[in-house]
Amino acid sequence: MKKIILxxxxxxxxxxxxxxxxxxxxxxxxxxxxxxxxxxxFNFLKSYKIDGENGGKxxxxxxxxxxxxxxxxxxxxxxGQATDGIVVTLFDSGRNKVATSKINGQFISAIAYPCNAxxxxxxxxxxxxxxxxxxxxxxxxKR
Amino acid sequence: xxxxxxxxxxxxxxxxxxxxxxxLVLLLxxxxxxxxxxxxxxxxxxxxxxxxxxxQGATIDEAVISSILQQIPSPLEISVLLKESxxxxxxxxxxxPDNLPKYNNNYKKALNLGIYGTDLGYTNIxxxxxxxxxxxxxxKSLADGLNIxxxxxxxxxxxxxxxxxxxxxxxxxxxxxxxxxxxxxxAQSRANLSVLLLTGGxxxxxxxxxxxxxxxxxxxxxxxxxxxxxxxxxxxMLLLSFYKDTDENMASLLKDLEELKSxxxxxxxxxxxxxxxxxxxxxxxxxxxxxxxxxxxxxQDVNNIKTITESIRTKITS
Numbered sequence: 001m002k003k004i005i006l007x008x009x010x011x012x013x014x015x016x017x018x019x020x021x022x023x024x025x026x027x028x029x030x031x032x033x034x035x036x037x038x039x040x041x042f043n044f045l046k047s048y049k050i051d052g053e054n055g056g057k058x059x060x061x062x063x064x065x066x067x068x069x070x071x072x073x074x075x076x077x078x079x080g081q082a083t084d085g086i087v088v089t090l091f092d093s094g095r096n097k098v099a100t101s102k103i104n105g106q107f108i109s110a111i112a113y114p115c116n117a118x119x120x121x122x123x124x125x126x127x128x129x130x131x132x133x134x135x136x137x138x139x140x141x142k143r
Numbered sequence: 144x145x146x147x148x149x150x151x152x153x154x155x156x157x158x159x160x161x162x163x164x165x166x167l168v169l170l171l172x173x174x175x176x177x178x179x180x181x182x183x184x185x186x187x188x189x190x191x192x193x194x195x196x197x198x199q200g201a202t203i204d205e206a207v208i209s210s211i212l213q214q215i216p217s218p219l220e221i222s223v224l225l226k227e228s229x230x231x232x233x234x235x236x237x238x239x240p241d242n243l244p245k246y247n248n249n250y251k252k253a254l255n256l257g258i259y260g261t262d263l264g265y266t267n268i269x270x271x272x273x274x275x276x277x278x279x280x281x282x283k284s285l286a287d288g289l290n291i292x293x294x295x296x297x298x299x300x301x302x303x304x305x306x307x308x309x310x311x312x313x314x315x316x317x318x319x320x321x322x323x324x325x326x327x328x329x330a331q332s333r334a335n336l337s338v339l340l341l342t343g344g345x346x347x348x349x350x351x352x353x354x355x356x357x358x359x360x361x362x363x364x365x366x367x368x369x370x371x372x373x374x375x376x377x378x379x380m381l382l383l384s385f386y387k388d389t390d391e392n393m394a395s396l397l398k399d400l401e402e403l404k405s406x407x408x409x410x411x412x413x414x415x416x417x418x419x420x421x422x423x424x425x426x427x428x429x430x431x432x433x434x435x436x437x438x439x440x441x442x443q444d445v446n447n448i449k450t451i452t453e454s455i456r457t458k459i460t461s
Binding site for chain 2: 039044046047062063064065067068090092101114116117118119120141142
């Protein structure tokens with residue numbers, strides 16, 4: 001009986017631990033970490049979780065109404081200093097590409113977008129050679 | 144011998160009972176651990192105390208609602224615009240915190256929580272700390288009434304509000320609080336309250352903008368700001384439409400907004416797309432937006448929108 005209890009206990013401990021470790025993306029922490037990284041003068045608006053579910057999702061998308069005359073900043077945070085292959089691309093309501101954080105093969109951690117046309121914009125995060133498929137992002141604005 | 148045998152049997156039975164108990168405890172622990180997202184007592188209390196604003200629309204797609212809700216811009220953007228355009232602080236255009244006792248059902252509480260949230264942002268931007276604290280007190284009371292008061296650390300916010308050097312922290316913490324409330328309500332399948340909160344916040348921002356724009360007809364940027372709210376209005380009406388068959392208050396609010404929409408039907412927003420250009424400056428991708436929008440709105444349109452907005456807001460705040 002003791003052996004059965006021991007086996008069940010071990011199985012449960014291993015099961016619980018592995019379910020927490022495997023595929024765990026702490027995008028909440030990463031998005032919160034991104035907020036203070038907004039450049040000076042930008043007021044915080046939103047934080048976004050980027051959870052690619054270990055490659056199960058090829059993109060994560062949010063939307064926001066940007067207004068003419070306002071400058072927006074969107075940054076990306078991943079484990080470590082770099083963006084871990086996470087790219088943010090901005091599309092207008094007609095799905096025309098307006099901005100991207102991958103320029104000439106270089107991954108940039110923030111984009112500054114002085115909006116000249118009010119409308120709904122799609123903020124799309126994709127994974128380009130990302131190891132973790134996990135990150136966070138913050139949106140700020142200034143006039 | 145018999146005694147010895149009985150003791151062996153008794154020990155075996157006791158061992159077995161003990162083993163079963165331990166196994167049961169472990170299994171229960173496992174179940175509890177695997178259900179780590181279980182409801183906290185305050186969450187359960189919140190669910191139990193919902194009244195008229197209770198969501199009965201089982202067919203409502205909450206993912207769709209959530210995706211529309213997140214688009215609604217922060218009223219803080221309007222306050223910053225007003226301050227930077229040189230408009231003076233005017234507390235008389237806000238909803239007085241003294242109206243708090245009038246809000247005695249969840250529908251009114253949620254709407255006016257949004258309204259006071261916008262007013263708090265306005266007082267913060269203008270660094271009117273004493274007024275801000277009064278709004279904060281009313282906000283905390285409404286939030287408590289909706290069982291979401293745990294998101295406001297009134298002591299910390301109050302302390303930040305007493306020193307203008309803390310403005311950035313104050314704006315950050317209040318924005319985060321409202322974002323957290325919206326996420327929480329949506330996670331609790333009570334997005335209807337989130338819709339009301341954001342609608343209230345938007346109506347107050349609209350009302351403030353219209354008041355200032357009508358007094359400054361030479362300020363074309365403010366007129367355009369009123370005009371471009373057409374996009375937000377359409378989103379808010381879409382959100383309310385999801386609840387019109389299950390919540391008579393929300394249906395009535397939607398009807399009121401239809402009148403506002405008819406005023407907005409005269410306003411045209413012309414969008415012209417032109418590819419943008421980018422360059423990297425100090426590690427930031429700086430975009431040059433070459434697209435434009437032209438907002439066709441007249442002074443008469445602004446006054447008309449102002450009148451309708453005031454009428455809707457009076458219904459909510461009185």
